[in-house]
Amino acid sequence: MIKSFATKAHKLSTNLNLLRIIRLIWSATKLWTTISIIFIMVESALFFASLYLLKLLIDTLAKKEANLVQYEDRVINLIIFATLAAVLCAAAKAILGYITEKQSGKVAEYVDNKIHESAINLDLSFYESPEYFDILKRARDMGGDRPNLIVFTIVDITKNFINLIIIGSILVSIDWRLFPILTLFVLPTLWVRIIFADSQNVLRITQTALERKTNYLSTLLTSDVHAKEVRSFGLGEYLRKMYSEIRLLLLSGKLKLSKERTYRELVTSAIATLGFFSCIAYIAIGSVRGNTSVGDITLFLVAFPQSFNVIQTLSSGISTLYQNNIFVKSVFELFDLKSNLVQAQHPLPIPNDASIDLEIKDLNFIYPHAEKPTLTDINIKMPSGKIIAVVGMNGAGKSTLIKLLCRLYDPTSGTISLSGTDIRKYSIKEYQKQICAVFQDFGKYNVSAADNIRFGDIDGKRDRIEIIEAAKNSGADSFIDTFPARYDTIMGRIFEDGHEVSIGQWQKLAIARSFYSKSRFIILDEATSALDATAEKELFDSFRERIGTRSALIISHRQSAVKHADYIYFLSNGTISESGTHQELINLKGAYYNLFNKDLAQKQQ
Numbered sequence: 058m059i060k061s062f063a064t065k066a067h068k069l070s071t072n073l074n075l076l077r078i079i080r081l082i083w084s085a086t087k088l089w090t091t092i093s094i095i096f097i098m099v100e101s102a103l104f105f106a107s108l109y110l111l112k113l114l115i116d117t118l119a120k121k122e123a124n125l126v127q128y129e130d131r132v133i134n135l136i137i138f139a140t141l142a143a144v145l146c147a148a149a150k151a152i153l154g155y156i157t158e159k160q161s162g163k164v165a166e167y168v169d170n171k172i173h174e175s176a177i178n179l180d181l182s183f184y185e186s187p188e189y190f191d192i193l194k195r196a197r198d199m200g201g202d203r204p205n206l207i208v209f210t211i212v213d214i215t216k217n218f219i220n221l222i223i224i225g226s227i228l229v230s231i232d233w234r235l236f237p238i239l240t241l242f243v244l245p246t247l248w249v250r251i252i253f254a255d256s257q258n259v260l261r262i263t264q265t266a267l268e269r270k271t272n273y274l275s276t277l278l279t280s281d282v283h284a285k286e287v288r289s290f291g292l293g294e295y296l297r298k299m300y301s302e303i304r305l306l307l308l309s310g311k312l313k314l315s316k317e318r319t320y321r322e323l324v325t326s327a328i329a330t331l332g333f334f335s336c337i338a339y340i341a342i343g344s345v346r347g348n349t350s351v352g353d354i355t356l357f358l359v360a361f362p363q364s365f366n367v368i369q370t371l372s373s374g375i376s377t378l379y380q381n382n383i384f385v386k387s388v389f390e391l392f393d394l395k396s397n398l399v400q401a402q403h404p405l406p407i408p409n410d411a412s413i414d415l416e417i418k419d420l421n422f423i424y425p426h427a428e429k430p431t432l433t434d435i436n437i438k439m440p441s442g443k444i445i446a447v448v449g450m451n452g453a454g455k456s457t458l459i460k461l462l463c464r465l466y467d468p469t470s471g472t473i474s475l476s477g478t479d480i481r482k483y484s485i486k487e488y489q490k491q492i493c494a495v496f497q498d499f500g501k502y503n504v505s506a507a508d509n510i511r512f513g514d515i516d517g518k519r520d521r522i523e524i525i526e527a528a529k530n531s532g533a534d535s536f537i538d539t540f541p542a543r544y545d546t547i548m549g550r551i552f553e554d555g556h557e558v559s560i561g562q563w564q565k566l567a568i569a570r571s572f573y574s575k576s577r578f579i580i581l582d583e584a585t586s587a588l589d590a591t592a593e594k595e596l597f598d599s600f601r602e603r604i605g606t607r608s609a610l611i612i613s614h615r616q617s618a619v620k621h622a623d624y625i626y627f628l629s630n631g632t633i634s635e636s637g638t639h640q641e642l643i644n645l646k647g648a649y650y651n652l653f654n655k656d657l658a659q660k661q662q
C-alpha cells in the first residue's frame with residue numbers, strides 16, 4: 058500500500074501541473090493573488106493567536122496566583138485578546154472569501170480569453186479533427202465554475218496546510234505521538250480519494266467523445282437549423298432515444314465508479330475515526346494516570362477535533378484539485394497546441410503595385426490523416442484583373458483548392474506564389490487580407506445588415522456609402538431597402554427584432570461582404586447557388602465592373618456563372634484535365650462540354 062501510495066503521490070505531483078496552475082493564476086491577477094496571500098497569512102496568524110491565547114488562559118487558570126486582583130486582570134485580558142483574535146480571524150476569513158471570489162472571477166475571465174485566443178489562432182486542420190474537439194470540449198468545460206473551484210481549493214489547501222502546521226505543533230507540544238498517529242489513520246482516506254479522482258479522470262477522457270455525441274444529438278433536437286428536417290422526416294423520437302441511450306451508458310459508468318468509491322470511503326472513514334478515538338483514549342488514559350495536565354487535556358479537546366477537521370478538509374481539497382486536473386490539463390493541452398502553418402520569421406511586405414497575380418505551381422495536397430492525395434499536379438494562373446473559373450464534378454477538389462489559396466492549409470508539395478514570391482514568405486494575416494472567399498457554407502451573422510457587409514473589412518473605417526455600394530453590387534440592396542430600419546435591421550431570427558431572410562438573400566449579403574473587403578482577389582465558391590436565374594445573370598453579366606480592378610476566381614456548376622471567365626480550368630479527380638476559354642472548351646467537346654449539357658452548348662456555338 059505504501060509503495061502504491063508513493064507511486065500515486067509521485068503521479069499526483071507530476072500530473073497535477075500545480076506550478077503551472079499557480080503561474081496561470083498569477084498571470085491572471087497579480088493584485089488579487091497578492092491580497093489573497095496576505096489575507097491567508099493574516100487569517101492563519103489570527104487562528105494561531107486565538108489558540109495560543111486560549112492555551113495561555115488554560116495554563117493561567119490551572120495555576121492560581123496569590124495576588125487575586127492581578128490574577129483576575131490577567132485572566133480577563135487573556136479572554137479579551139483571545140476573543141479579539143477569534144473575531145478578527147472570522148472577519149479575515151469572510152474577507153478572504155470575497156477576495157477569492159474576485160480572484161477566481163479574474164482567473165475565469167483569463168482562462169476564457171486564452172481558450173478563445175487559442176481557438177482563433179489554430180489553423181483549419183484542427184477543426185477537422187475529432188481529437189481536437191475532445192480537447193476543446195474538456196477545455197471549455199473548464200469554463201463556468203471550475204476556475205472558481207480550483208482557486209478556492211488552492212486557497213483552502215494553503216490555508217489548511219498552514220493551520221495544520223500550527224495545530225500540529227500544538228499537538229506535538231502535548232504529546233509528539235498524537236500528530237503522526239492521527240495523520241497515519243487519515244492517510245487511507247486521502248489515498249482512496251486520489252485513486253478515485255484518477256479513475257474519474259480516466260473515465261472522463263474515455264467518455265468525452267460520447268459526451269460530445271450527446272451534445273450533438275441535443276443540438277439536432279433543439280436547434281432552429283435542424284427543426285424543419287427533424288419534423289418533416291419525423292426524426293425527433295429516433296434521435297431522442299439515441300440521446301437517452303448514450304446518456305444512460307455514460308451515467309452507468311459514473312455510477313459504477315461512485316458505488317465503488319462509496320464502499321472504500323466507508324472503510325477508510327472508519328479507519329480515520331478509529332484513529333481519532335485512539336488518540337482520545339490515549340490522552341484519557343494519560344489523564345487518569347495523572348500523566349497529562351488539565352491544561353493539556355483542555356487544549357487537546359480544543360485543538361484535536363480541529364486538526365482532524367483540517368486534515369480531512371486538506372485531503373478532500375487535494376482530491377478535488379486532482380479531480381479537476383483533467384480539465385486543467387486539457388486547458389494546458391489546448392494552450393500548447395501549435396498551428397501547423399508556419400509563420401515566416403521575417404515576413405516580406407505584400408507588394409503594393411497595381412498588378413498583382415497568384416500562381417499555383419506543381420501543387421500536390423493530401424489532407425492530414427487522409428490516405429490519398431486530394432489534389433495532384435495543379436498548375437493555375439490567376440493574372441491581375443482577370444476572372445478565372447474552376448469547374449468540376451462533386452468531390453473533384455475545388456473547395457480544397459480554395460482552402461489552399463486562402464492559406465488555411467499549406468500544400469504538401471509545390472507552391473502558391475503571390476507576385477512571384479511563395480506565399481509562405483508573407484505574414485499569414487497580411488496574405489489572408491489579400492483574399493476574400495465566399496465559401497459554400499458562408500457565415501450567416503445575426504447582426505445588422507450593415508455589419509454583415511462590414512465584416513468584410515472589420516479593421517477599416519465604418520463607411521456607410523461603401524457598404525451601400527457593395528450591397529448594390531451584389532443585389533442585396535433591393536431587399537435591405539424594404540426593411541423599415543434598412544441597413545440597421547438585424548438579420549436572422551435568433552435575437553429579438555431580427556428579420557429572417559431567404560438563403561438567396563443571405564448569399565447576396567455574403568457576396569456584398571466580399572465586395573466590401575479591400576482584398577485584391579475575390580473567390581466565390583458556389584456563392585450564387587441560391588440566387589434566382591435573373592439575379593445570377595445580372596451579377597455575372599456585369600461581374601467585371603462590379604469587382605473593379607480586382608481579380609476573381611469563380612467556382613460554379615452553372616454555365617451562366619463561368620462562361621464570362623477569361624480562363625477556365627476543369628478539375629477532375631484532383632487534377633486539371635482541361636483548360637481554356639469557354640469557347641475553346643466547348644469546341645474541345647470533352648468533360649466541360651459534357652458537364653454543361655451538350656445540347657445547350659451546341660445551341661450557344
Ligand SMILES: Nc1ncnc2c1ncn2[C@@H]1O[C@H](COP(=O)(O)OP(=O)(O)OP(=O)(O)O)[C@@H](O)[C@H]1O
Nearest residue numbers: 185424427431449450451452453454455456457458
Ligand atoms: N478535411 C478533409 N479531410 C479529408 N478529406 C477531405 C476533407 N475535406 C474534403 N475532403 C475530401 O477531398 C475531396 C475533395 O473535396 P472538395 O470539398 O474539395 O470537393 P469539391 O470539388 O469542392 O466538391 P463539391 O462540388 O461537392 O463542393 C473529397 O473526396 C472529400 O472527401
